[in-house]
Amino acid sequence: MLRAIASRGALARGAGQSTAVQRIIAVDRTQPATLFLDGRIEYVRGDYEQPRFLARMMGTTTDSVFHLAALGAGIGSEQAPADLEVALLHSFDTTRALLQACRYQSLPPKLVLASSMEASPHAGPWPQATDGLCAALCELLVVEAARRRIVDARCVRLPCLVGNGTCREDLVLQKRLADIAAGRAPADAAQDLTTGEVAFLDEAAGAMLDAHERPQAAAGEPQITEVRGRRVRIGELIAALAPAAGAGSLGA
Numbered sequence: 001m002l003r004a005i006a007s008r009g010a011l012a013r014g015a016g017q018s019t020a021v022q023r024i025i026a027v028d029r030t031q032p033a034t035l036f037l038d039g040r041i042e043y044v045r046g047d048y049e050q051p052r053f054l055a056r057m058m059g060t061t062t063d064s065v066f067h068l069a070a071l072g073a074g075i076g077s078e079q080a081p082a083d084l085e086v087a088l089l090h091s092f093d094t095t096r097a098l099l100q101a102c103r104y105q106s107l108p109p110k111l112v113l114a115s116s117m118e119a120s121p122h123a124g125p126w127p128q129a130t131d132g133l134c135a136a137l138c139e140l141l142v143v144e145a146a147r148r149r150i151v152d153a154r155c156v157r158l159p160c161l162v163g164n165g166t167c168r169e170d171l172v173l174q175k176r177l178a179d180i181a182a183g184r185a186p187a188d189a190a191q192d193l194t195t196g197e198v199a200f201l202d203e204a205a206g207a208m209l210d211a212h213e214r215p216q217a218a219a220g221e222p223q224i225t226e227v228r229g230r231r232v233r234i235g236e237l238i239a240a241l242a243p244a245a246g247a248g249s250l251g252a
Contacts, residue, residue: 001066002026004205006038012213013063014107014152025057049094054101064110065102065151066208069094070138071114071158072166074130084130091134092141099145111151112208113142116167117159117226131167139224146222153222154211159229160198163241169196177238190235197229200240 002024005011010018024041027048035043046053048069058065073091095113102109118132119139127133139155146153160167165174173194179185199207207227217223 001068001205001208002036002038002041004202004209005066006036006040008209011064011209014110014216016215019063027054027057049089049097051097051100054097055104058101058105060104060106062102062105062109063107064112064212065098066112066114066212067095067098067138068114069098070135071116071161071164072131073134075166075168075171087130087134088137092137095138095141099141099150102145102151108149108152110212111142111145111153112212113138113153113155113222114204114208115139115155115157115224117157117229118167120157120226139222142222152216154214155222155224156204156208156211157224157226158199158204158207159227160196161201161204162198162237163201169194169198173198173234173237176234177241180234180238190233190238192234193231194234194237195231197231198237199227199229203227 005021005024008021010020013019021040024038025044026041027044027046029045029047031043031045044057046057048054048057070091073087098111102111115138116131116135118127118129119135120132121127127136135157142151142153142155145151160169162170162173165171176185176189180189204227207225211223211225214223
């Protein structure tokens with residue numbers, strides 16, 4: 001996401017005028033050992049479910065927010081679902097804190113929420129997994145905040161993202177890739193297709209930037225975009241992820 005913002009260089013503000021990106025604050029609980037460095041980026045580590053912390057970071061003139069905390073909220077260690085309280089803390093509570101900080105802005109900021117296709121009701125009357133539940137709850141909070149003109153919101157429902165461990169399928173894929181690299185998999189394993197639809201991190205970042213640049217909906221309600229993934233061969237994943245591993249890719 002940081003690479004995509006820095007590369008684009010300018011974003012549309014609320015009134016639609018393109019404005020140069022002058023400052024990017026990257027807030028996360030942890031930071032990877034290798035960071036993407038750019039003179040406009042400030043890395044801040046902290047527990048961002050605390051409203052006062054986010055309010056200090058954002059000040060009163062933040063134009064845009066790209067919110068990634070809803071991704072992988074239900075994923076715990078060793079592919080087991082995280083404790084529900086932890087999942088809600090990292091997604092629902094964090095989104096509430098962020099929206100509270102948005103109240104202090106001089107103008108409603110553009111908010112792009114990275115949601116999940118699992119939040120979609122297509123598979124049933126409600127989400128079928130903890131990840132989808134947390135993402136759907138975040139979407140509902142953003143919907144209400146948009147109605148109240150606290151934010152100018154867009155929700156982007158993403159498929160499984162390859163390479164950052166925010167869905168169970170990606171964890172399984174990472175294990176398969178490790179088995180192939182270690183010679184533990186059949187010789188033709190690289191020809192297998194992914195079991196579900198996936199997308200790469202740069203594609204997801206591009207979709208979020210595209211959503212940011214769209215005009216505000218007339219009714220003020222958030223626009224919900226569903227990004228369709230695709231099934232790809234395991235060998236394609238190996239080729240695509242090799243450069244990212246060397247460059248120190250960023251987690252969400």
